[in-house]
């Protein structure tokens with residue numbers, strides 16, 4: 001059985017004090033040994049403050065991106081080992097905002113995925129189509145190319161050490177959530193394609209949904225057989241909104 005994962009991508013928001021307050025608030029609400037996993041992805045410079053709050057708890061923290069290089073003259077970049085040193089267990093790779101604004105190609109994202117694994121970080125590979133691609137019925141081919149680039153570089157076994165987050169670009173920050181059925185359709189496509197490569201890994205891998213997920217739609221989304229949790233943006237920025245989603249994960253994990 002795959003454990004649900006609720007992950008908060010804080011993006012470029014808040015101050016150190018706000019990051020501390022948010023992580024302390026989550027810590028107070030989420031008991032150790034919860035039936036679902038929780039991870040937060042603060043801006044890089046807030047990670048030490050968040051780590052200080054969350055250390056010795058089950059809550060996971062991670063980076064929103066990382067360099068494809070191990071070290072060296074790459075001004076402004078943050079390496080996998082730097083994140084690991086701050087206690088990060090996970091890292092996002094290939095978020096659509098990095099693909100779009102940072103011009104990250106499928107190949108570069110695959111190299112970042114590999115870097116993350118090289119230091120034991122769990123990469124969350126973000127994939128998803130734009131509205132134009134959906135309307136042109138290219139959703140499956142776009143998403144599969146994004147995943148295949150990683151398989152070609154690191155192999156199926158290594159892909160299986162990560163998590164995949166399906167985030168339709170048109171649903172991110174727009175309030176336009178994919179319906180649970182739309183999400184399930186793409187998740188099922190991903191899992192069935194993965195199983196053509198390796199059925200055991202495909203069944204084990206967690207596939208998250210992201211894009212305007214909130215306390216009102218999380219139950220329907222997470223109830224879908226191939227949706228194993230969510231990658232949350234806007235609704236991860238307050239304890240109340242994030243907990244509304246976590247409570248749905250908790251109820252579903254406990255068979256309610």
Ligand code: 13P
Pocket residue numbers: 009095167171172173174175210211212213231232233234235
């Ligand atoms: P929103 O939840 O704000 O739509 O953002 C989703 C996202 O991009 C998470 O990575």
